[in-house]
Amino acid sequence: MDVQEILEKTVTGLGYELVDVERSPRGRVLRVFIDKPEKERGVDIDDCALVSNQLSRVLTVENIDYDRLEVSSPGIDRPLKKESDFERFAGSEITLKLRLPLSGRRNFSGLLHGVLDGKVRVLTDAGEMVFDLVSIDRARLVPRFDMNKSDDRLV
Numbered sequence: 314m315d316v317q318e319i320l321e322k323t324v325t326g327l328g329y330e331l332v333d334v335e336r337s338p339r340g341r342v343l344r345v346f347i348d349k350p351e352k353e354r355g356v357d358i359d360d361c362a363l364v365s366n367q368l369s370r371v372l373t374v375e376n377i378d379y380d381r382l383e384v385s386s387p388g389i390d391r392p393l394k395k396e397s398d399f400e401r402f403a404g405s406e407i408t409l410k411l412r413l414p415l416s417g418r419r420n421f422s423g424l425l426h427g428v429l430d431g432k433v434r435v436l437t438d439a440g441e442m443v444f445d446l447v448s449i450d451r452a453r454l455v456p457r458f459d460m461n462k463s464d465d466r467l468v
Contacts, residue, residue, distance in 0.1 A: 316377055320345060323371050327364055329356070332387040333394060341380040343372075346387040350401065356386045393452040396428050403427035406455035407435065411448050422455065 314322075317334060324331040324347055335344040347364055349356050365384040372379065393399055393407065408422040421444075423437035433444045433452075 314375070316343075319371060319375055319377065320368065323368055324364060327367060329360065329364060333392050340378070342383065343379045343381070344383045344385070346385060346392075348387055348391070361385055389454070389456040391454045393425075393454065396431070396446060399425060399428045399433050399446070399452075402454060406457065407452055408455055409433075409435070409444065409452040410450045411444065412450045413448065415444070415448075419450075 316336075320334055321331050324345070329347045329349050332346040332348050333344075334346070336342070345364070345368065347356055347360065349360060352360075361384045365382060368384065369382060372382070391398075391402075393402060393409075403425050405425050406422070407425045408420070411419045411421070413419070421435060421437055421442065423435040423442070426434035426436055426441065428434070428446065431446050433446055433449065435442050435444065
């Protein structure tokens with residue numbers, strides 16, 4: 314089993330979703346981003362500690378060499394990687410970067426309309442655009458901050 318498979322199996326076995334994995338250039342730092350869709354406010358420090366403790370044990374048993382393990386939430390600008398991510402966050406504002414230019418552009422932003430037949434649909438200023446999922450290099454949610462009308466504070 315490779316590291317990705319070990320992480321996926323362990324994280325999903327604990328009831329979480331593996332959002333992303335990053336390795337430092339020399340592979341010494343392993344960053345794991347987790348989520349729990351049914352948890353309204355997202356993962357918290359206790360979730361990260363639980364997953365970190367379990368992953369530390371599993372990676373030791375599997376003899377995976379690393380110096381530091383970091384487990385965290387994907388953040389408010391969550392990356393979208395899988396087709397299910399694009400479906401789940403339909404209706405959200407996103408930015409995306411293509412692997413190769415389309416009409417001379419690689420960067421796009423707009424309202425995510427979801428996925429149909431492996432194609433991501435996004436409403437941009439130029440109208441609805443369709444992108445092959447495999448042609449997307451990176452996609453992220455655009456953080457949204459609402460002002461509470463009663464006291465003009467960020468919520």
